[in-house]
Amino acid sequence: MSHTQLIGTKTLRRQIFFAGDGRETPRRDCGKMRRAKKILLGMSLALLFCDAIHAQNDSDKINSNMGSAVSLPLSPTSSFVRTSWGLSGGAGYNVSEHHSVIGEFMWSALYPSGSGLQPIRIASNDNSITGHSNLYTVTGNYRYQWQGRLLGAYFIGGGGWYYRTMGFKGPVESGSGTTCAPAWVWWGFTCVSGTVTANQILGGYTSSVFGGNAGVGFTIKIADPSYRIYIEPRYHYAPTKNVATELLKVTVGIRY
Numbered sequence: 489m490s491h492t493q494l495i496g497t498k499t500l501r502r503q504i505f506f507a508g509d510g511r512e513t514p515r516r517d518c519g520k521m522r523r524a525k526k527i528l529l530g531m532s533l534a535l536l537f538c539d540a541i542h543a544q545n546d547s548d549k550i551n552s553n554m555g556s557a558v559s560l561p562l563s564p565t566s567s568f569v570r571t572s573w574g575l576s577g578g579a580g581y582n583v584s585e586h587h588s589v590i591g592e593f594m595w596s597a598l599y600p601s602g603s604g605l606q607p608i609r610i611a612s613n614d615n616s617i618t619g620h621s622n623l624y625t626v627t628g629n630y631r632y633q634w635q636g637r638l639l640g641a642y643f644i645g646g647g648g649w650y651y652r653t654m655g656f657k658g659p660v661e662s663g664s665g666t667t668c669a670p671a672w673v674w675w676g677f678t679c680v681s682g683t684v685t686a687n688q689i690l691g692g693y694t695s696s697v698f699g700g701n702a703g704v705g706f707t708i709k710i711a712d713p714s715y716r717i718y719i720e721p722r723y724h725y726a727p728t729k730n731v732a733t734e735l736l737k738v739t740v741g742i743r744y
Contacts, residue, residue, distance in 0.1 A: 555741015655692020
């Protein structure tokens with residue numbers, strides 16, 4: 489096989505594995521699923537631990553929750569990220585019948601949209617460029633709740649650590665004379681006077697900031713003593729580097 493044929497074969501293989509509009513490839517999907525399973529397993533063990541503590545505490549002072557969520561990006565995040573999914577879980581202390589404090593962990597994938605990658609693909613003349621992003625949070629929250637015999641409702645809000653990771657499948661170089669579309673800033677490139685700074689080579693970056701959240705929830709009792717299914721839309725905001733992260737997460741899960 490000639491040198492030219494070998495290069496053409498490699499290029500074709502890259503197009504098969506990585507071409508698309510920003511969606512995850514099968515290989516990356518498998519990696520995501522393995523990581524999600526590990527997170528879900530850890531949260532399940534934590535919930536079982538909390539359940540054991542709860543079983544030994546007749547005063548119902550311990551609360552916990554675990555669920556899966558749909559992440560709906562809001563502006564400006566929605567310009568670069570499409571609808572994604574995630575997991576969340578937490579445990580806390582019931583101060584009284586209506587007042588509780590809760591510590592929570594949340595993970596959300598942030599799948600790149602086609603518009604979030606297209607300007608970079610065009611400037612690089614490479615449709616195989618793909619990216620990935622994730623959001624991790626550890627927050628402390630206050631919950632005011634009302635519980636009936638069957639139905640319940642609550643308000644929840646708080647704040648804490650928001651950690652966003654972003655990166656490309658491989659390093660990307662900015663070149664020279666490229667117009668600074670917002671997507672370049674989202675992925676971590678710097679711009680001067682409307683032009684992307686020349687010859688930057690980036691593989692990814694992280695941003696760690698303090699953020700906040702607020703939402704409401706609705707519950708249905710499914711078992712004694714106080715197991716309930718809940719659905720909870722919650723707004724999240726974090727002033728992350730370059731572009732703020734804003735999401736509406738709708739979580740469905742079980743809590744007590």
